[in-house]
Protein backbone atom coordinates (compact mmCIF):
# COMPACT_ATOMS: atom_id res chain seq x y z
CA UNK A 1 0.00 0.00 0.00
CA UNK A 2 2.96 2.23 0.78
CA UNK A 3 3.63 2.25 -2.96
CA UNK A 4 0.25 3.87 -3.75
CA UNK A 5 1.27 7.28 -4.99
CA UNK A 6 -0.04 10.42 -3.37
CA UNK A 7 -1.48 11.56 -6.71
CA UNK A 8 -3.54 8.36 -6.92
CA UNK A 9 -4.94 8.93 -3.44
CA UNK A 10 -5.63 12.62 -4.12
CA UNK A 11 -7.38 11.76 -7.35
CA UNK A 12 -9.42 9.03 -5.62
CA UNK A 13 -10.39 11.43 -2.81
CA UNK A 14 -11.66 13.93 -5.34
CA UNK A 15 -13.78 11.33 -7.08
CA UNK A 16 -15.70 9.86 -4.12
CA UNK A 17 -18.50 11.39 -2.09
CA UNK A 18 -17.67 9.51 1.14
CA UNK A 19 -14.75 9.97 3.51
CA UNK A 20 -11.32 8.61 2.64
CA UNK A 21 -9.18 7.84 5.67
CA UNK A 22 -5.46 7.16 5.89
CA UNK A 23 -3.53 5.97 8.96
CA UNK A 24 -3.22 8.91 11.32
CA UNK A 25 -6.37 10.66 10.04
CA UNK A 26 -9.02 11.53 12.59
CA UNK A 27 -11.63 8.79 12.54
CA UNK A 28 -9.26 6.19 11.07
CA UNK A 29 -8.94 4.15 14.28
CA UNK A 30 -12.68 4.21 14.94
CA UNK A 31 -13.39 3.10 11.37
CA UNK A 32 -11.07 0.10 11.52
CA UNK A 33 -12.60 -1.24 14.76
CA UNK A 34 -15.07 -4.07 14.42
CA UNK A 35 -17.23 -6.07 16.80
CA UNK A 36 -14.63 -8.69 17.75
CA UNK A 37 -11.83 -7.00 19.72
CA UNK A 38 -9.46 -9.86 18.78
CA UNK A 39 -9.17 -8.25 15.34
CA UNK A 40 -6.69 -5.38 15.18
CA UNK A 41 -5.83 -4.71 11.56
CA UNK A 42 -4.61 -1.54 9.89
CA UNK A 43 -5.82 -0.91 6.34
CA UNK A 44 -3.68 1.32 4.15
CA UNK A 45 -6.80 3.17 3.05
CA UNK A 46 -10.39 3.19 4.26
CA UNK A 47 -13.19 4.47 2.08
CA UNK A 48 -16.46 5.12 3.84
CA UNK A 49 -18.72 4.83 0.82
CA UNK A 50 -21.65 7.24 0.55
CA UNK A 51 -23.31 5.37 -2.32
CA UNK A 52 -23.03 2.98 -5.23
CA UNK A 53 -20.74 5.28 -7.23
CA UNK A 54 -18.19 5.22 -4.41
CA UNK A 55 -18.32 1.42 -4.26
CA UNK A 56 -17.75 1.14 -8.02
CA UNK A 57 -14.87 3.59 -7.86
CA UNK A 58 -13.32 1.74 -4.89
CA UNK A 59 -13.51 -1.67 -6.55
CA UNK A 60 -11.88 -0.23 -9.68
CA UNK A 61 -9.10 1.35 -7.61
CA UNK A 62 -8.41 -1.97 -5.90
CA UNK A 63 -8.41 -3.82 -9.20
CA UNK A 64 -6.29 -1.31 -11.09
CA UNK A 65 -3.74 -0.89 -8.32
CA UNK A 66 -3.64 -4.58 -7.32
CA UNK A 67 -4.75 -3.83 -3.76
CA UNK A 68 -5.89 -6.33 -1.19
CA UNK A 69 -9.52 -5.45 -0.56
CA UNK A 70 -11.83 -6.05 2.38
CA UNK A 71 -15.55 -5.28 2.54
CA UNK A 72 -17.22 -4.14 5.72
CA UNK A 73 -20.96 -4.21 6.36
CA UNK A 74 -21.78 -3.73 10.04
CA UNK A 75 -18.47 -5.33 11.07
CA UNK A 76 -19.95 -8.16 13.13
CA UNK A 77 -18.23 -11.12 11.59
CA UNK A 78 -16.27 -13.15 14.09
CA UNK A 79 -13.46 -13.89 11.62
CA UNK A 80 -12.80 -10.18 11.12
CA UNK A 81 -12.52 -10.30 7.34
CA UNK A 82 -14.15 -6.89 7.12
CA UNK A 83 -10.76 -5.34 7.86
CA UNK A 84 -7.47 -5.90 6.08
CA UNK A 85 -3.88 -5.11 6.90
CA UNK A 86 -2.35 -2.66 4.47
CA UNK A 87 -4.96 -2.88 1.68
CA UNK A 88 -8.19 -1.03 0.88
CA UNK A 89 -11.14 -1.39 3.23
CA UNK A 90 -14.44 -0.68 1.51
CA UNK A 91 -16.60 0.42 4.41
CA UNK A 92 -20.33 0.30 3.65
CA UNK A 93 -21.51 1.06 7.16
CA UNK A 94 -22.72 4.57 6.27
CA UNK A 95 -25.08 3.20 3.59
CA UNK A 96 -27.99 2.42 5.86
CA UNK A 97 -31.15 3.24 4.00
CA UNK A 98 -34.08 0.82 4.30
CA UNK A 99 -37.11 1.51 2.12
CA UNK A 100 -40.27 -0.52 2.72
CA UNK A 101 -43.17 -0.85 0.32
CA UNK A 102 -46.05 -2.08 2.50
CA UNK A 103 -48.30 -2.74 -0.52
CA UNK A 104 -45.94 -5.18 -2.20
CA UNK A 105 -44.41 -6.25 1.13
CA UNK A 106 -40.91 -5.65 -0.11
CA UNK A 107 -37.91 -4.04 1.63
CA UNK A 108 -35.00 -2.42 -0.25
CA UNK A 109 -31.99 -2.42 2.03
CA UNK A 110 -28.57 -0.84 1.64
CA UNK A 111 -25.54 -2.81 2.69
CA UNK A 112 -24.61 -0.97 5.88
CA UNK A 113 -28.00 -1.42 7.53
CA UNK A 114 -28.13 -3.34 10.79
CA UNK A 115 -30.98 -5.59 11.85
CA UNK A 116 -32.16 -2.72 14.08
CA UNK A 117 -32.31 -0.39 11.05
CA UNK A 118 -34.24 -3.01 9.10
CA UNK A 119 -36.73 -3.82 11.87
CA UNK A 120 -37.30 -0.14 12.64
CA UNK A 121 -38.57 0.50 9.12
CA UNK A 122 -40.35 -2.81 8.47
CA UNK A 123 -42.11 -2.84 11.83
CA UNK A 124 -43.66 0.56 11.12
CA UNK A 125 -45.91 -1.56 8.87
CA UNK A 126 -46.00 -4.69 11.07
CA UNK A 127 -43.69 -6.51 8.67
CA UNK A 128 -40.49 -8.54 9.09
CA UNK A 129 -38.31 -11.14 7.44
CA UNK A 130 -36.08 -13.78 9.05
CA UNK A 131 -32.83 -12.18 10.23
CA UNK A 132 -30.63 -12.78 13.29
CA UNK A 133 -31.07 -12.40 17.02
CA UNK A 134 -28.73 -9.50 17.77
CA UNK A 135 -29.88 -6.12 16.47
CA UNK A 136 -26.41 -4.68 15.85
CA UNK A 137 -25.55 -7.41 13.29
CA UNK A 138 -25.36 -6.36 9.65
CA UNK A 139 -28.12 -7.41 7.24
CA UNK A 140 -25.50 -7.76 4.49
CA UNK A 141 -22.99 -10.18 5.97
CA UNK A 142 -25.73 -12.18 7.67
CA UNK A 143 -27.79 -12.60 4.52
CA UNK A 144 -24.82 -13.38 2.27
CA UNK A 145 -23.98 -16.39 4.45
CA UNK A 146 -27.58 -17.66 4.75
CA UNK A 147 -29.10 -15.93 7.78
CA UNK A 148 -31.34 -17.41 10.44
CA UNK A 149 -33.18 -16.23 13.52
CA UNK A 150 -36.48 -16.34 15.38
CA UNK A 151 -38.66 -16.40 12.24
CA UNK A 152 -36.69 -19.07 10.39
CA UNK A 153 -38.81 -22.08 11.34
CA UNK A 154 -41.84 -20.32 9.91
CA UNK A 155 -40.38 -18.38 6.97
CA UNK A 156 -37.01 -20.00 6.19
CA UNK A 157 -33.51 -18.56 5.96
CA UNK A 158 -32.85 -14.91 5.10
CA UNK A 159 -31.65 -16.03 1.66
CA UNK A 160 -34.97 -17.82 1.10
CA UNK A 161 -36.63 -14.41 1.39
CA UNK A 162 -34.22 -12.55 -0.85
CA UNK A 163 -35.81 -11.41 -4.11
CA UNK A 164 -32.97 -9.59 -5.83
CA UNK A 165 -29.62 -7.89 -5.28
CA UNK A 166 -27.56 -5.17 -6.93
CA UNK A 167 -23.94 -6.26 -7.11
CA UNK A 168 -20.73 -4.45 -8.01
CA UNK A 169 -18.64 -7.09 -9.72
CA UNK A 170 -14.87 -7.49 -9.65
CA UNK A 171 -14.82 -5.42 -12.88
CA UNK A 172 -16.42 -2.54 -11.01
CA UNK A 173 -19.70 -2.88 -12.92
CA UNK A 174 -23.16 -2.86 -11.39
CA UNK A 175 -25.36 -5.85 -12.22
CA UNK A 176 -28.72 -6.94 -10.93
CA UNK A 177 -29.22 -10.56 -9.95
CA UNK A 178 -32.55 -12.28 -9.35
CA UNK A 179 -34.46 -15.30 -10.60
CA UNK A 180 -34.57 -13.85 -14.17
CA UNK A 181 -31.44 -11.71 -14.47
CA UNK A 182 -28.07 -13.37 -13.85
CA UNK A 183 -29.75 -16.28 -12.03
CA UNK A 184 -26.41 -18.07 -11.54
CA UNK A 185 -25.01 -15.07 -9.67
CA UNK A 186 -28.22 -14.83 -7.66
CA UNK A 187 -27.84 -18.48 -6.69
CA UNK A 188 -24.22 -17.94 -5.63
CA UNK A 189 -24.96 -14.79 -3.65
CA UNK A 190 -27.50 -16.66 -1.52
CA UNK A 191 -24.95 -18.23 0.80
CA UNK A 192 -21.67 -17.60 -1.00
CA UNK A 193 -20.61 -14.83 1.39
CA UNK A 194 -18.70 -11.90 -0.05
CA UNK A 195 -17.05 -14.02 -2.76
CA UNK A 196 -18.95 -12.75 -5.79
CA UNK A 197 -18.93 -8.98 -5.57
CA UNK A 198 -20.04 -6.13 -3.35
CA UNK A 199 -23.78 -6.13 -2.84
CA UNK A 200 -25.12 -2.60 -2.61
CA UNK A 201 -28.84 -3.33 -2.40
CA UNK A 202 -30.88 -6.25 -1.07
CA UNK A 203 -34.57 -6.68 -1.92
CA UNK A 204 -36.45 -8.84 0.60
CA UNK A 205 -39.89 -10.32 0.77
CA UNK A 206 -41.67 -9.38 4.03
CA UNK A 207 -44.26 -11.12 6.21
CA UNK A 208 -46.80 -9.83 8.70
CA UNK A 209 -45.19 -10.06 12.18
CA UNK A 210 -46.07 -8.02 15.26
CA UNK A 211 -45.66 -5.13 15.85
CA UNK A 212 -46.08 -6.96 19.19
CA UNK A 213 -45.13 -10.62 19.53
CA UNK A 214 -45.61 -13.15 22.30
CA UNK A 215 -42.08 -13.87 23.46
CA UNK A 216 -39.82 -14.09 26.46
CA UNK A 217 -37.29 -16.11 28.35
CA UNK A 218 -37.65 -18.82 30.99
CA UNK A 219 -34.66 -19.44 33.24
CA UNK A 220 -33.96 -22.74 34.98
CA UNK A 221 -31.22 -23.87 37.37
CA UNK A 222 -28.15 -25.40 35.77
CA UNK A 223 -28.42 -28.35 38.16
CA UNK A 224 -31.33 -29.58 36.00
CA UNK A 225 -29.47 -28.98 32.71
CA UNK A 226 -29.36 -32.52 31.35
CA UNK A 227 -33.03 -33.25 32.05
CA UNK A 228 -34.00 -29.86 30.62
CA UNK A 229 -32.12 -30.39 27.36
CA UNK A 230 -33.57 -33.89 26.94
CA UNK A 231 -37.05 -32.38 27.34
CA UNK A 232 -36.13 -29.50 25.03
CA UNK A 233 -35.20 -31.79 22.15
CA UNK A 234 -38.48 -33.72 22.44
CA UNK A 235 -40.50 -30.54 22.79
CA UNK A 236 -39.11 -28.73 19.75
CA UNK A 237 -39.64 -31.83 17.64
CA UNK A 238 -43.39 -31.53 18.17
CA UNK A 239 -43.74 -27.76 18.55
CA UNK A 240 -45.61 -25.56 16.09
CA UNK A 241 -43.36 -23.82 13.57
CA UNK A 242 -44.80 -20.52 14.74
CA UNK A 243 -42.67 -21.12 17.81
CA UNK A 244 -38.90 -20.90 18.00
CA UNK A 245 -37.04 -21.71 21.23
CA UNK A 246 -33.27 -21.60 21.67
CA UNK A 247 -31.19 -22.82 24.63
CA UNK A 248 -28.44 -20.79 26.24
CA UNK A 249 -26.22 -22.08 29.05
CA UNK A 250 -24.15 -19.47 30.88
CA UNK A 251 -23.86 -17.45 34.06
CA UNK A 252 -27.10 -15.62 34.77
CA UNK A 253 -27.00 -11.97 33.81
CA UNK A 254 -28.50 -9.57 36.39
CA UNK A 255 -31.99 -9.79 34.92
CA UNK A 256 -34.54 -7.95 37.06
CA UNK A 257 -36.99 -10.89 37.11
CA UNK A 258 -34.37 -13.23 38.63
CA UNK A 259 -33.69 -13.31 42.37
CA UNK A 260 -30.41 -11.50 43.06
CA UNK A 261 -28.81 -14.66 44.51
CA UNK A 262 -29.15 -16.29 41.06
CA UNK A 263 -27.17 -13.51 39.31
CA UNK A 264 -23.79 -14.87 38.26
CA UNK A 265 -24.82 -18.51 38.83
CA UNK A 266 -24.90 -21.01 35.98
CA UNK A 267 -28.36 -21.28 34.44
CA UNK A 268 -30.20 -22.65 31.42
CA UNK A 269 -32.16 -20.01 29.52
CA UNK A 270 -34.90 -20.78 27.01
CA UNK A 271 -35.65 -17.63 25.01
CA UNK A 272 -38.57 -17.99 22.61
CA UNK A 273 -40.72 -16.14 20.09
CA UNK A 274 -44.18 -17.14 18.95
CA UNK A 275 -44.91 -15.65 15.53
CA UNK A 276 -48.68 -15.86 15.78
CA UNK A 277 -51.67 -15.25 18.02
CA UNK A 278 -50.87 -14.77 21.74
CA UNK A 279 -53.41 -17.28 23.08
CA UNK A 280 -52.07 -19.96 20.76
CA UNK A 281 -48.57 -18.95 21.87
CA UNK A 282 -49.48 -19.44 25.52
CA UNK A 283 -50.74 -22.92 24.76
CA UNK A 284 -47.63 -23.66 22.69
CA UNK A 285 -45.19 -22.83 25.49
CA UNK A 286 -47.15 -24.53 28.30
CA UNK A 287 -44.98 -27.68 28.17
CA UNK A 288 -41.81 -25.55 28.19
CA UNK A 289 -42.96 -23.81 31.36
CA UNK A 290 -43.44 -27.22 32.93
CA UNK A 291 -39.91 -28.47 32.23
CA UNK A 292 -38.97 -28.00 35.90
CA UNK A 293 -38.95 -25.43 38.67
CA UNK A 294 -37.68 -22.21 37.01
CA UNK A 295 -35.72 -19.48 38.74
CA UNK A 296 -37.98 -17.03 36.94
CA UNK A 297 -39.48 -15.97 33.64
CA UNK A 298 -40.22 -12.84 31.68
CA UNK A 299 -42.97 -13.73 29.24
CA UNK A 300 -45.62 -11.66 27.47
CA UNK A 301 -46.45 -9.39 24.56
CA UNK A 302 -43.55 -7.18 23.56
CA UNK A 303 -42.76 -4.99 20.54
CA UNK A 304 -40.84 -7.14 18.07
CA UNK A 305 -38.24 -4.37 17.71
CA UNK A 306 -37.50 -4.42 21.44
CA UNK A 307 -37.40 -8.23 21.55
CA UNK A 308 -34.81 -8.13 18.73
CA UNK A 309 -32.57 -6.13 21.10
CA UNK A 310 -32.94 -8.49 24.07
CA UNK A 311 -29.56 -10.14 23.56
CA UNK A 312 -27.65 -6.97 22.69
CA UNK A 313 -26.39 -6.35 26.25
CA UNK A 314 -24.86 -9.85 26.31
CA UNK A 315 -23.23 -9.44 22.90
CA UNK A 316 -21.68 -6.00 23.06
CA UNK A 317 -18.86 -4.93 20.75
CA UNK A 318 -15.26 -4.48 21.90
CA UNK A 319 -14.84 -7.76 23.80
CA UNK A 320 -12.45 -10.56 22.82
CA UNK A 321 -14.28 -13.45 21.14
CA UNK A 322 -13.47 -16.90 19.86
CA UNK A 323 -16.39 -18.98 18.59
CA UNK A 324 -16.75 -22.50 17.23
CA UNK A 325 -19.83 -23.97 15.63
CA UNK A 326 -21.33 -27.30 14.61
CA UNK A 327 -24.49 -28.09 12.71
CA UNK A 328 -26.58 -30.86 14.23
CA UNK A 329 -29.41 -32.82 12.64
CA UNK A 330 -30.39 -34.12 16.09
CA UNK A 331 -29.45 -33.34 19.65
CA UNK A 332 -27.94 -36.56 20.88
CA UNK A 333 -27.44 -37.45 24.51
CA UNK A 334 -23.65 -37.48 24.13
CA UNK A 335 -23.75 -33.88 22.90
CA UNK A 336 -25.97 -32.91 25.81
CA UNK A 337 -23.50 -34.51 28.25
CA UNK A 338 -20.65 -32.45 26.77
CA UNK A 339 -22.74 -29.29 26.83
CA UNK A 340 -23.35 -29.81 30.54
CA UNK A 341 -19.72 -30.75 31.22
CA UNK A 342 -18.26 -27.70 29.43
CA UNK A 343 -20.82 -25.24 30.76
CA UNK A 344 -19.63 -26.21 34.23
CA UNK A 345 -16.11 -25.20 33.10
CA UNK A 346 -16.92 -21.87 31.38
CA UNK A 347 -13.68 -19.90 31.79
CA UNK A 348 -15.17 -16.37 31.89
CA UNK A 349 -18.38 -14.66 33.02
CA UNK A 350 -19.38 -13.82 29.43
CA UNK A 351 -18.79 -17.24 27.90
CA UNK A 352 -21.76 -19.32 26.80
CA UNK A 353 -22.90 -22.39 24.93
CA UNK A 354 -25.98 -21.93 22.83
CA UNK A 355 -28.23 -24.09 20.74
CA UNK A 356 -30.00 -22.22 17.96
CA UNK A 357 -33.04 -23.96 16.53
CA UNK A 358 -33.15 -23.66 12.73
CA UNK A 359 -35.42 -26.47 11.34
CA UNK A 360 -38.93 -25.95 9.88
CA UNK A 361 -39.12 -24.13 6.56
CA UNK A 362 -35.30 -23.77 6.39
CA UNK A 363 -35.03 -27.58 6.19
CA UNK A 364 -37.68 -27.96 3.49
CA UNK A 365 -35.85 -26.03 0.77
CA UNK A 366 -33.69 -28.26 -1.45
CA UNK A 367 -29.91 -28.19 -1.06
CA UNK A 368 -29.49 -27.17 -4.71
CA UNK A 369 -31.87 -24.20 -4.50
CA UNK A 370 -29.31 -21.78 -3.07
CA UNK A 371 -25.58 -21.77 -2.41
CA UNK A 372 -26.50 -22.10 1.28
CA UNK A 373 -26.57 -25.88 1.48
CA UNK A 374 -27.00 -26.75 5.17
CA UNK A 375 -30.63 -27.80 4.84
CA UNK A 376 -30.19 -30.71 7.24
CA UNK A 377 -29.15 -28.42 10.10
CA UNK A 378 -31.87 -28.63 12.67
CA UNK A 379 -29.73 -27.11 15.41
CA UNK A 380 -26.67 -24.88 15.36
CA UNK A 381 -24.50 -25.63 18.38
CA UNK A 382 -22.21 -22.72 19.20
CA UNK A 383 -19.61 -22.20 21.84
CA UNK A 384 -19.02 -18.50 22.41
CA UNK A 385 -15.86 -17.85 24.33
CA UNK A 386 -15.85 -14.15 25.37
CA UNK A 387 -13.40 -12.45 27.69
CA UNK A 388 -11.80 -9.08 28.38
CA UNK A 389 -8.04 -9.46 28.79
CA UNK A 390 -5.43 -10.64 26.24
CA UNK A 391 -3.71 -12.68 28.97
CA UNK A 392 -6.79 -14.92 29.06
CA UNK A 393 -6.66 -15.67 25.31
CA UNK A 394 -5.03 -19.09 25.60
CA UNK A 395 -7.29 -20.43 28.33
CA UNK A 396 -10.52 -19.15 26.77
CA UNK A 397 -9.67 -20.32 23.25
CA UNK A 398 -8.65 -23.76 24.56
CA UNK A 399 -12.03 -24.20 26.27
CA UNK A 400 -13.91 -23.49 23.02
CA UNK A 401 -11.68 -25.78 20.97
CA UNK A 402 -11.96 -28.65 23.45
CA UNK A 403 -15.73 -28.40 23.54
CA UNK A 404 -15.84 -28.29 19.77
CA UNK A 405 -13.70 -31.43 19.45
CA UNK A 406 -15.68 -33.27 22.08
CA UNK A 407 -18.99 -32.61 20.33
CA UNK A 408 -17.76 -33.27 16.78
CA UNK A 409 -18.98 -36.91 16.77
CA UNK A 410 -22.58 -35.69 17.20
CA UNK A 411 -22.47 -33.11 14.39
CA UNK A 412 -23.33 -33.36 10.69
CA UNK A 413 -19.84 -32.20 9.65
CA UNK A 414 -21.42 -29.19 7.96
CA UNK A 415 -21.11 -25.68 9.32
CA UNK A 416 -22.73 -22.28 8.88
CA UNK A 417 -20.15 -20.19 7.01
CA UNK A 418 -20.97 -17.06 9.03
CA UNK A 419 -19.76 -18.71 12.23
CA UNK A 420 -16.34 -19.74 10.92
CA UNK A 421 -13.39 -18.05 12.58
CA UNK A 422 -10.30 -16.85 10.73
CA UNK A 423 -8.41 -20.10 11.36
CA UNK A 424 -10.98 -22.43 9.80
CA UNK A 425 -10.24 -22.26 6.07
CA UNK A 426 -10.15 -26.07 6.14
CA UNK A 427 -13.92 -26.09 6.85
CA UNK A 428 -15.01 -23.95 3.89
CA UNK A 429 -15.60 -26.98 1.66
CA UNK A 430 -17.71 -28.55 4.39
CA UNK A 431 -19.69 -25.31 4.70
CA UNK A 432 -20.68 -25.58 1.01
CA UNK A 433 -20.87 -29.37 0.70
CA UNK A 434 -22.29 -30.56 -2.61
CA UNK A 435 -22.57 -26.96 -3.87
CA UNK A 436 -18.85 -26.26 -3.59
CA UNK A 437 -17.86 -27.24 -7.14
CA UNK A 438 -20.56 -25.09 -8.70
CA UNK A 439 -19.44 -22.20 -6.53
CA UNK A 440 -15.87 -22.62 -7.78
CA UNK A 441 -17.15 -22.46 -11.38
CA UNK A 442 -19.12 -19.29 -10.66
CA UNK A 443 -16.23 -17.72 -8.79
CA UNK A 444 -14.09 -18.38 -11.87
CA UNK A 445 -16.73 -16.65 -13.99
CA UNK A 446 -17.41 -13.61 -11.79
CA UNK A 447 -14.08 -13.10 -9.98
CA UNK A 448 -11.37 -15.05 -11.82
CA UNK A 449 -8.56 -13.03 -10.21
CA UNK A 450 -9.99 -13.56 -6.72
CA UNK A 451 -10.17 -9.84 -6.00
CA UNK A 452 -12.71 -10.62 -3.27
CA UNK A 453 -10.62 -13.03 -1.25
CA UNK A 454 -10.82 -11.63 2.28
CA UNK A 455 -13.79 -13.79 3.20
CA UNK A 456 -14.36 -17.51 3.70
CA UNK A 457 -12.75 -17.82 0.35
CA UNK A 458 -13.95 -19.94 -2.54
CA UNK A 459 -10.91 -19.98 -4.82
CA UNK A 460 -11.45 -19.73 -8.58
CA UNK A 461 -10.22 -22.63 -10.68
CA UNK A 462 -6.66 -21.73 -11.64
Ligand SMILES: Cc1cc2nc3c(=O)[nH]c(=O)nc-3n(C[C@H](O)[C@H](O)[C@H](O)COP(=O)(O)OP(=O)(O)OC[C@H]3O[C@@H](n4cnc5c(N)ncnc54)[C@H](O)[C@@H]3O)c2cc1C
Nearest residue numbers: 073074075076077081082132133138141142147148194199
Ligand atom coordinates in the same frame (compact mmCIF):
# COMPACT_ATOMS: atom_id res chain seq x y z
C1 LIG B 1 -23.16 -11.32 18.29
C2 LIG B 1 -23.45 -12.04 17.00
C3 LIG B 1 -24.71 -12.58 16.80
C4 LIG B 1 -24.98 -13.24 15.61
N1 LIG B 1 -26.22 -13.77 15.43
C5 LIG B 1 -26.53 -14.36 14.26
C6 LIG B 1 -27.84 -14.86 14.03
O1 LIG B 1 -28.71 -14.81 14.89
N2 LIG B 1 -28.10 -15.42 12.83
C7 LIG B 1 -27.16 -15.49 11.85
O2 LIG B 1 -27.49 -15.99 10.77
N3 LIG B 1 -25.92 -15.04 12.04
C8 LIG B 1 -25.59 -14.48 13.23
N4 LIG B 1 -24.32 -14.00 13.42
C9 LIG B 1 -23.30 -14.17 12.38
C10 LIG B 1 -23.45 -13.07 11.35
O3 LIG B 1 -24.36 -13.49 10.37
C11 LIG B 1 -22.11 -12.77 10.67
O4 LIG B 1 -21.21 -12.33 11.64
C12 LIG B 1 -22.22 -11.76 9.54
O5 LIG B 1 -21.09 -11.84 8.73
C13 LIG B 1 -22.38 -10.35 10.04
O6 LIG B 1 -22.57 -9.46 8.99
P1 LIG B 1 -21.94 -7.98 9.03
O7 LIG B 1 -22.36 -7.28 7.81
O8 LIG B 1 -22.24 -7.36 10.34
O9 LIG B 1 -20.41 -8.39 9.03
P2 LIG B 1 -19.08 -7.78 8.41
O10 LIG B 1 -18.02 -8.21 9.35
O11 LIG B 1 -19.20 -6.36 8.09
O12 LIG B 1 -18.95 -8.59 7.07
C14 LIG B 1 -18.65 -9.94 7.07
C15 LIG B 1 -18.18 -10.35 5.71
O13 LIG B 1 -19.29 -10.35 4.83
C16 LIG B 1 -18.91 -9.86 3.57
N5 LIG B 1 -19.73 -8.68 3.28
C17 LIG B 1 -20.34 -7.86 4.15
N6 LIG B 1 -21.09 -6.96 3.50
C18 LIG B 1 -20.96 -7.23 2.19
C19 LIG B 1 -21.50 -6.68 1.00
N7 LIG B 1 -22.37 -5.68 1.03
N8 LIG B 1 -21.14 -7.23 -0.18
C20 LIG B 1 -20.28 -8.26 -0.24
N9 LIG B 1 -19.74 -8.82 0.85
C21 LIG B 1 -20.07 -8.32 2.05
C22 LIG B 1 -17.43 -9.57 3.62
O14 LIG B 1 -16.73 -10.69 3.14
C23 LIG B 1 -17.17 -9.41 5.08
O15 LIG B 1 -15.88 -9.78 5.45
C24 LIG B 1 -23.99 -13.35 14.62
C25 LIG B 1 -22.72 -12.82 14.84
C26 LIG B 1 -22.45 -12.18 16.02
C27 LIG B 1 -21.08 -11.65 16.26
